[in-house]
Amino acid sequence: MLDLKLLQREPELVARALADRGSSLDVAEFTALDARRRALLGEVEALKAERNSVSAQVAERKRAGQDAADLIERMGEVNARIKALDQELETAQAGLDDWMLAVPNIPHESVPVGRDENDNPELSRWGEARTFSFAPKEHWELGEALGGLDFERGAKLAGSRFVVSRGWAARLERALANFFLDINTREHGYTEMLTPLMVNRQTMTGTGQLPKFAEDLFHLADWDYFLIPTAEVSLTNLYAGEIVDESELPMAFAAQTPCFRSEAGSYGKDTKGLIRMHQFTKVEMVRYTQPEASYENLELMRGHAEALLQRLELPYRVITLCTGDMGFAACKTYDIEVWLPGQGKYREISSCSNCGDFQARRMNLRYRPAGGGKPLYVHTLNGSGLPVGRTLVAVMENGQQEDGSIVLPRALRPYMDGLERIA
């Protein structure tokens, strides 16, 4: 959520910033909603002030044993007015709230202006794309041939975009998840968490999935619970509504969870293989920082994600998302794309975002500055570190041999009882 004061003060500036991300802001609508709310508020507050003072007079007279019938009678009319105005105010306030919750975050000044993914500048590259003496296969071919990935049975049990992993593939997913958590907790300073996989509406609103992107979520039929599309939701909302002490910042949490996404609107995209599933496992990193430290923390977190890929010897590149390609809640996002020889492309494997105070405002998450003083909004960041399924894809495609076997990265072998190759 944006700062209401900023919108009141400089709506045109906000509108220009949002235009860069391809989102138009109806300044007139905002001004009307806010003016209406403020007018009603002024009116109803004056009446309530009157009621409060008259009530005090009534109390005084009663204590003195005097009659207060005239005062009480006068209040009947005032109360009727208050009731009517309160109702109008509630409608106006709700209208403004809905409007505010649907406005995306403002891009940071360092974010390149662009229209879509074609305008995302490359920031860096790591590793050499391996050359093959044969035509490299895609991961699903390898996975099915080696008996690890069973898409048919996944579809039978649930439907498309579900998979059953068997034997070495299931084991390798567990190995990857453990590897990510071990590095993140032992070396990168994250606290490991286990959180609910279903959350309520308020929590989903806090991080920005709701109210606008409900169609992307799985929602339970008989309970008002949503399956988390990422542990960002549960990890970022951990301190919602709280005031934490500045000395506790920065906080860093990592969690391995299943993620559930409806993938509405992605029909025909990545229909084969593990790239786009309704359910996948991911290790997520979330950081809470002071405002002045959030961009350096973004760089730090991107480094954490990169380190994981480097240890797995997977070539990748980093791109900065341009204004037009960023997610709803982000001020700035780096995408890390891993090289997939089977596809002959770099594909997104991690997305690291600084959301500034956008989510903190929605969930009322603040910190108390060290020297005392008014609470301030925390800045929240999130990044994949890393998604297990997509990393499995990268490990398989990059490690594949001409005979169809897969050589595992050295870092993973201790997690596989020393196994070097899947054949």
Added chain:
RNA sequence: GGAGAGGUAGCGAAGUCCGGCCGUAACGCGCUCGACUCGAAAUCGAGUUAGCUCAGAGAUGAGCUACGUGGGUUCGAAUCCCACCCUCUCCGCCA
């Protein structure tokens, strides 16, 4: 699912029976500043809820709201009534 207890500021907690100087909310802790000290601890003193509206350049001032959430009764609700949520204890059931 049954019975009981509870939800009040950063934390703990009083107030609820009997509605009105009890919400800048007793008391305690914590925190901030000061005194004492070579310094610290201890002690002593002062301060310390948040959001919104209006006014002001600002310091600030006036007002409204908030006692789990949402309704209701009333001139007036932390206090009375209704529904729901959550926590704890016991019982039942269950991985």
